Amino acid sequence: MHEKIKALKAAFPHTIPVLAGFTFIGIAFGILMNSKGYGVGWTFLFSLLTFAGSAQYMAITFLTSVFNPVSALLMTLMVNARHLFYGISMLDKYKGTGKLKPYLIFGLCDETFSILCSTEPPEDVNRHWFMFFVTMLDHSYWVLGSALGGLLGSLVSFNTKGLDFVLTALFVVIFVGQWKTQQDHQPAVIGVFCSLVCLVVFGPGNFIIPSMLAILAVLTISRKGSAEKKGLTEVEGR
Amino acid sequence: MNLAPFQALLIIGMVTLGTMITRFLPFLIFKGLKANNSYLSYLGQVLPYSAIGLLVVYCLKSVNFKGPAYGNPEVVAIICIIILHNWKENTLLSIGAGTVIYMVLVQAVFV
Numbered sequence: 001m002h003e004k005i006k007a008l009k010a011a012f013p014h015t016i017p018v019l020a021g022f023t024f025i026g027i028a029f030g031i032l033m034n035s036k037g038y039g040v041g042w043t044f045l046f047s048l049l050t051f052a053g054s055a056q057y058m059a060i061t062f063l064t065s066v067f068n069p070v071s072a073l074l075m076t077l078m079v080n081a082r083h084l085f086y087g088i089s090m091l092d093k094y095k096g097t098g099k100l101k102p103y104l105i106f107g108l109c110d111e112t113f114s115i116l117c118s119t120e121p122p123e124d125v126n127r128h129w130f131m132f133f134v135t136m137l138d139h140s141y142w143v144l145g146s147a148l149g150g151l152l153g154s155l156v157s158f159n160t161k162g163l164d165f166v167l168t169a170l171f172v173v174i175f176v177g178q179w180k181t182q183q184d185h186q187p188a189v190i191g192v193f194c195s196l197v198c199l200v201v202f203g204p205g206n207f208i209i210p211s212m213l214a215i216l217a218v219l220t221i222s223r224k225g226s227a228e229k230k231g232l233t234e235v236e237g238r
Numbered sequence: 239m240n241l242a243p244f245q246a247l248l249i250i251g252m253v254t255l256g257t258m259i260t261r262f263l264p265f266l267i268f269k270g271l272k273a274n275n276s277y278l279s280y281l282g283q284v285l286p287y288s289a290i291g292l293l294v295v296y297c298l299k300s301v302n303f304k305g306p307a308y309g310n311p312e313v314v315a316i317i318c319i320i321i322l323h324n325w326k327e328n329t330l331l332s333i334g335a336g337t338v339i340y341m342v343l344v345q346a347v348f349v
């Protein structure tokens with residue numbers, strides 16, 4: 001028990017930016033759902049089960065137009081395809097997490113991924129429970145935030161314009177942090193460059209999957225290149 | 239509400255299913271693979287950095303550089319975050335200050 005509380009205490013500070021971001025985006029989502037005729041019960045259920053902000057925003061279209069579950073599934077796969085990268089990145093970290101593993105994978109959203117891939121808990125903290133609590137805290141912020149929005153309806157009217165930037169800021173900070181600790185900047189540059197090129201070529205609605213393919217291709221090629229270089233120096237060394 | 243409750247439930251189910259496919263698939267596919275697959279462990283090492291790069295671009299995908307604010311709030315706020323984070327290395331400070339700067343810019347400067 002003591003071990004879990006310690007892990008929870010270590011996890012919480014890392015999730016504060018997500019608390020701010022999810023409260024705001026969650027409330028906005030709940031309000032939007034409400035305005036389309038879906039009350040707090042629907043919003044609560046949706047956020048609890050799906051836990052994927054961008055897909056849920058997208059799905060409002062499907063909840064308010066002609067019934068088309070197949071399109072809803074396909075659109076979700078497109079919007080959330082980037083999660084495939086998170087999974088591949090976390091294969092090692094999630095190894096050996098036992099009964100926590102299904103929940104860790106279930107809750108692997110953008111924000112949880114960005115925290116877990118860039119953070120190690122202090123040595124005296126159980127790593128598995130630390131990852132669990134980061135995931136669980138993020139999940140609960142999202143569920144509670146969106147439920148709150150569903151309850152408030154359109155009562156709130158203070159000027160929150162721009163507050164959603166908090167999540168962009170979180171990702172930028174993690175990017176800068178990774179940049180400073182990592183000697184090899186190539187993967188980060190490849191990520192930004194491929195995405196930018198694909199954004200310009202394919203437009204904001206369709207650039208994610210092309211970006212992922214481009215990133216995979218360039219990473220694979222650059223690995224071959226560096227492996228060959230390594231092989232060459234080994235030969236030269238003899 | 240345009241859909242019948244069971245239809246809405248089914249849509250929510252589909253969105254959940256789609257999301258879970260994208261999250262669980264890598265773990266299911268690579269479960270049987272040997273732990274020392276060198277290509278996969280290479281991807282595991284470099285992909286987190288590329289993925290965060292993609293995520294930053296994804297967040298900025300709807301920024302309009304052709305007006306009305308020409309992407310100025312985003313660019314200014316991000317430059318501030320980079321400088322601040324290089325200098326103080328305090329995650330919450332960088333995120334908090336960057337967000338406040340952005341909010342002031344979109345609410346009061348580039349209206």
